[in-house]
Amino acid sequence: MKIGIIGSGVVGQQLGLGFLRIGHEVKIGTRDTLKLTEWKQKAGANASVGSFADAAAFGEVIILATLWGGTKSAIESAEKDNLKNKILIDITNPLDFSQGVPPKFAVEIGNSGGEQVQKWLPDTKVVKAFNTISAYIMISPVREEGGDPDLFIAGNDENAKKQVTQFAAQLGWKSIVDMGDISQSYWLEAFAMLWIQYGFKFNNWTHAFKLMKK
Numbered sequence: 773m774k775i776g777i778i779g780s781g782v783v784g785q786q787l788g789l790g791f792l793r794i795g796h797e798v799k800i801g802t803r804d805t806l807k808l809t810e811w812k813q814k815a816g817a818n819a820s821v822g823s824f825a826d827a828a829a830f831g832e833v834i835i836l837a838t839l840w841g842g843t844k845s846a847i848e849s850a851e852k853d854n855l856k857n858k859i860l861i862d863i864t865n866p867l868d869f870s871q872g873v874p875p876k877f878a879v880e881i882g883n884s885g886g887e888q889v890q891k892w893l894p895d896t897k898v899v900k901a902f903n904t905i906s907a908y909i910m911i912s913p914v915r916e917e918g919g920d921p922d923l924f925i926a927g928n929d930e931n932a933k934k935q936v937t938q939f940a941a942q943l944g945w946k947s948i949v950d951m952g953d954i955s956q957s958y959w960l961e962a963f964a965m966l967w968i969q970y971g972f973k974f975n976n977w978t979h980a981f982k983l984m985k986k
């Protein structure tokens with residue numbers, strides 16, 4: 773499939789490599805294509821780079837991986853029509869860095885990042901996923917200690933969630949937990965805050981969550 777990635781940071785670049793590894797074509801969108809020169813060389817022939825609109829038009833499935841403060845603007849640049857009827861995997865976390873780090877949680881219950889993205893794009897199938905883990909674990913979740921972590925997802929469209937579950941399994945995730953509709957994004961984003969707080973407190977960025985069941 774063709775995967776369009778809106779966002780050129782570590783998440784966009786890592787997931788780009790992951791989706792290439794499992795046999796897809798990838799185009800990353802950015803406002804500054806030059807900064808992806810090295811990534812493109814490393815990524816190979818099935819990888820390309822363009823504007824946010826280029827990536828959105830290219831992708832049959834879209835990954836949204838932008839800084840929260842720039843997300844609305846990036847979506848506007850990507851153009852709604854390019855995203856219509858497509859699955860969009862929303863990895864953003866609504867963080868406010870205006871007072872430094874650790875960042876503050878920037879949304880309220882009922883108005884999570886995932887819900888806002890779904891409201892901005894009513895004809896797009898938004899699935900919140902991959903936001904509760906580090907970019908480096910997204911495409912290689914298997915841990916040497918502590919067992920395999922869980923991946924939590926949420927979204928309104930059941931088929932879209934099935935497709936995202938399939939992608940995640942191909943990337944190596946063994947346990948993917950569907951938490952329900954897009955309103956559950958709030959809890960996934962709040963959960964990411966716990967991950968972030970832990971990272972700053974213990975200066976550790978490779979941790980991940982595991983749901984223990986009897």
Ligand SMILES: NC(=O)c1ccc[n+]([C@@H]2O[C@H](COP(=O)([O-])OP(=O)(O)OC[C@H]3O[C@@H](n4cnc5c(N)ncnc54)[C@H](OP(=O)(O)O)[C@@H]3O)[C@@H](O)[C@H]2O)c1
Nearest residue numbers: 779780781782783802803837838839840842864865906907
């Ligand atoms: N880093 C992680 O391990 C991790 C884990 C889970 C979730 N997340 C979430 O995933 C998202 C991406 O994180 P990241 O660390 O890869 O990168 P990031 O630095 O948070 O975001 C980089 C992307 O945001 C775009 N951007 C920034 N300001 C913008 C603006 N004003 N208008 C339009 N676009 C703008 C950049 O555009 P250009 O390409 O044009 O520069 C770039 O593509 C974030 O929401 C983050 O919270 C990150």
